[in-house]
Amino acid sequence: MGRLNGRRAEALANGEQVNVAILGAGRIAHTMADTLVKMASDPRYASWIHPYAVAARDGERAETFAAQYGLDKAYGSYEALAGDENVDLVYIATPHNLHAEQSIMCMQAGRNVLVEKAFTANARQARELIETAEKTGMLATEAIWTRYQPSRAIINELVDGGELGEVKAVRADLSYAVDGKARITDPALAGGALLDVGVYALNFIDMAVGADHGRAIERLDTTMTPFATGVDASNSTTLVYGDGLMATATSSAVAASDRFGCIYGTEGYAVVTNINNPEGIDVYGLDHKLRRHIDVPAQLTGYEYEVAAAANALLDGRGECPEMPHADTLRIMELMDEIRGRWGLKYPFE
Structure with missing residues (x-):
């Protein structure tokens, strides 16, 4: 030991x-x-x-x-x-x-x-x-790293506090134009957008409205567009939870995006800037006017x-x-396996 x-x-x-x-x-x-x-x-x-x-x-x-x-x-x-x-x-x-x-x-x-x-x-x-x-x-x-950062608790407190009303939908996106790298395009390296950046979108949803709040996924739909090598270049997955809440996770390795995580409720909505490393949270009312801004604590690197x-x-x-207990890691890995299974994507070593 x-x-x-x-x-x-x-x-x-x-x-x-x-x-x-x-x-x-x-x-x-x-x-x-x-x-x-x-x-x-x-x-x-x-x-x-x-x-x-x-x-x-x-x-x-x-x-x-x-x-x-x-x-x-x-x-x-x-x-x-x-x-x-x-x-x-x-x-x-x-x-x-x-x-x-x-x-x-x-x-x-x-x-x-x-x-x-x-x-x-x-x-x-x-x-x-x-x-x-x-x-x-x-x-x-x-x-x-987002599982360990203070922003996780801040977002959970916002959702649980009722300021947004009853949360009904979520979307999370993380996309970067990084397709020139072998680790992204090579199937032998388990390449593709999903494992590299899509994992952050799925984890954001899991923390913001999913398992952190006792919800389990009831069904999912997913699609992707591939690189010439066969691994996913861009993808989109919609998760439906048992109470009807719908969450959409998107990611891409061929385009840049806003990197936002958006949580939509009956009394307002919240926009998290950069789900890969939250920089701040803006809360809006039903009139789409900024209700308040929440700062994320300063950090060394995150x-x-x-x-x-x-x-x-x-x-x-x-x-x-x-x-990030083993059960959470396994749940996300199993979810990504299911998503890839729907696409028919297998790595050469599988």
Whole structure:
């Protein structure tokens, strides 16, 4: 088991820190490294979060990355990182198709994992990853940052507070023109808009009006347009809940969008700016006039909340984070499997 598992009070009292390592050295790994450096300089996190190591398939690339962010260690293989007993938490920052394999390798070596979204390529892999976490006693949690951010509670309080009346419909969109990247277009990398950006739209709906509020999906309809490679370039999914509430999730990798999350009620509606990282919430009345604006708390990068939650969980000896428990991860993975099934989209490794 990891160094710090199960003895949080003792570890913190002794001034021990959670050593965080990054597996992968791509764009999102740089964002995490920047986050960890900022956490190490912030009084809220500095005493217990430590940016420790990075691993890449190329040793020189790993050394350059480590030097850029002042990390203690750089490894030219993922296996070497997993074998470092000083690593407490590994952030998995590789393409979707590799998440399960690499997370399982880390956990079997005694490392806790914070796995970038989408958690895995499909629900079968997610179950295998979670089963390994349970067998090894390691923490495994999905790094979908919006689940951990303060904006989640703010939106839930708005919906539950009754200001919008009875919520009847929701729409959520996240689209970027990023189709030139292999991780988006290559079926072997579990490419497509759904797992890359569509997962945020589905999670927004799940938090804003779905499972966070006790609703279960009764039926769904979905469609997509493909890249030449066969994976989805753009998609739209309509979810109908048992009480008749209708939610629409759209995403695209070939066009930019407003990135809005809109919650419509009988007494007004709310517009969340940027469901990928909420920046603010505008509440409107039935006259379509702005009733009030809700600010979202300032943050380092937004990634700090998932890191802190994972570190707290492993210090407490827990195998999952309450912000994104395994049941929630599996539900979203199963939903995306069903959506892809309706499209007839299978990845080559499935």
